[in-house]
Amino acid sequence: MDDVRAVMDASGTGRAAVFGWGGTGGAPLAALFAASYPDRTSALLLDGQLPATDLGLYISGRAGFEIVQKAWAAGFGAVVAVSAPSALAVEAARRAGITLVGFVRGDPPVANVYSPEVPTA
Numbered sequence: 001m002d003d004v005r006a007v008m009d010a011s012g013t014g015r016a017a018v019f020g021w022g023g024t025g026g027a028p029l030a031a032l033f034a035a036s037y038p039d040r041t042s043a044l045l046l047d048g049q050l051p052a053t054d055l056g057l058y059i060s061g062r063a064g065f066e067i068v069q070k071a072w073a074a075g076f077g078a079v080v081a082v083s084a085p086s087a088l089a090v091e092a093a094r095r096a097g098i099t100l101v102g103f104v105r106g107d108p109p110v111a112n113v114y115s116p117e118v119p120t121a
Helices: 002-011 027-036 066-072 087-096
Strands: 018-022 041-047 056-059 078-082 100-105 111-113
Touching: 018 027, 027 041, 027 056, 027 066, 041 066, 056 066, 066 078, 066 087, 087 100, 087 111
Parallel strands: 018 041, 056 078, 078 100
Antiparallel strands: 100 111
């Protein structure tokens, strides 16, 4: 993933369409790149191994709307982030039926589940 970003930087490319083919394992890498660098991704084209409903997308930062949107497009069943999701990301995850977990920290890990909405008693 860092190689893709390095090539984009070296060529002066700000944004690019990212294509991943499932036969080589490129589809998950392309989805991960798009989720990690939504500002550098103009389109995400995936072939094979989708939808990824049995997979989760793990984010080392905040889960914003763009990440949830790309996870929805790729068919991921869950988005897990170490920081808080944005309010728009929570709304999108609930509409998409994606499990959204934030503030995953500690050992043993603790987290907050934002989607699906858990009814309060």
